[in-house]
Amino acid sequence: MAVRKAEALTHDHHEPDDGDIVAPPPKIPVPDEVADAIRTLIRWTGDDPTREGLVDTPLRVARAWKEYCSGYGEDPQIHLARTFEEVGGYDEIVLLKGIPFQSHCEHHMAPILGTASIAYLPKDKVVGISKLARVLHGYARRLQVQERLTAEVADAIWNGLHPLGVAVVVEASHGCMTARGVRTPGVAMTTSRMMGVFRDDERSRREVLALMGY
Ligand SMILES: Nc1nc2c(ncn2[C@@H]2O[C@H](COP(=O)(O)OP(=O)(O)OP(=O)(O)O)[C@@H](O)[C@H]2O)c(=O)[nH]1
Numbered sequence: 569m570a571v572r573k574a575e576a577l578t579h580d581h582h583e584p585d586d587g588d589i590v591a592p593p594p595k596i597p598v599p600d601e602v603a604d605a606i607r608t609l610i611r612w613t614g615d616d617p618t619r620e621g622l623v624d625t626p627l628r629v630a631r632a633w634k635e636y637c638s639g640y641g642e643d644p645q646i647h648l649a650r651t652f653e654e655v656g657g658y659d660e661i662v663l664l665k666g667i668p669f670q671s672h673c674e675h676h677m678a679p680i681l682g683t684a685s686i687a688y689l690p691k692d693k694v695v696g697i698s699k700l701a702r703v704l705h706g707y708a709r710r711l712q713v714q715e716r717l718t719a720e721v722a723d724a725i726w727n728g729l730h731p732l733g734v735a736v737v738v739e740a741s742h743g744c745m746t747a748r749g750v751r752t753p754g755v756a757m758t759t760s761r762m763m764g765v766f767r768d769d770e771r772s773r774r775e776v777l778a779l780m781g782y
Pocket residue numbers: 673674675712713714715742744745748749750
């Protein structure tokens with residue numbers, strides 16, 4: 569009986585499945601000058617941008633970069649606008665630990681791959697936990713240096729939630745160090761920004777770093 573009920577439910581509430589034809593999302597137009605710039609780069613690095621395998625590459629590269637840099641189209645602070653004030657007087661650390669992110673360094677436009685741990689000590693406002701990751705990605709999807717990314721995430725939370733403390737620790741490896749230049753894989757850069765009690769109070773700082781696993 570329960571099974572039949574479940575079947576009826578799935579048929580009533582039709583969800584797209586593998587058999588449905590779903591149109592791919594429309595592709596954004598790429599200005600000629602952008603595609604030309606990528607063709608120029610391909611030629612300069614030693615390949616022929618008119619050969620079959622590379623004909624569509626400038627458009628793909630342009631759209632990929634628009635996606636890597638989609639953070640320019642948003643103000644990440646906006647994700648912190650919807651807050652909850654009724655959380656039963658919760659006044660302990662809130663931590664989202666080890667959030668994977670991707671960014672690109674502003675010096676070489678090479679990938680930065682890493683994780684961030686974001687914590688705050690609420691005063692009267694808490695935010696949906698996914699929003700901390702959204703703020704991170706909003707700043708990561710730009711051309712960055714790791715120090716600024718770390719500071720921007722912390723500042724956004726500080727200004728958006730007016731908490732008692734904010735702690736952000738970012739660990740990342742930089743493609744410009746692994747794939748080129750000094751070519752030293754396996755090293756990670758760590759940056760942190762501590763604000764409020766996490767900066768001023770040694771015990772609070774130790775507590776948040778321990779929760780983060782440091
Ligand atoms: N502090 C910091 N440095 C970064 C970051 N991303 C890349 N870099 C560094 O930026 C520096 C740019 O140095 P330059 O001497 O101008 O450029 P380069 O000749 O390509 O340097 P090499 O990478 O050493 O070959 C390099 O040392 C990079 O490792 C970052 O997020 N933060």
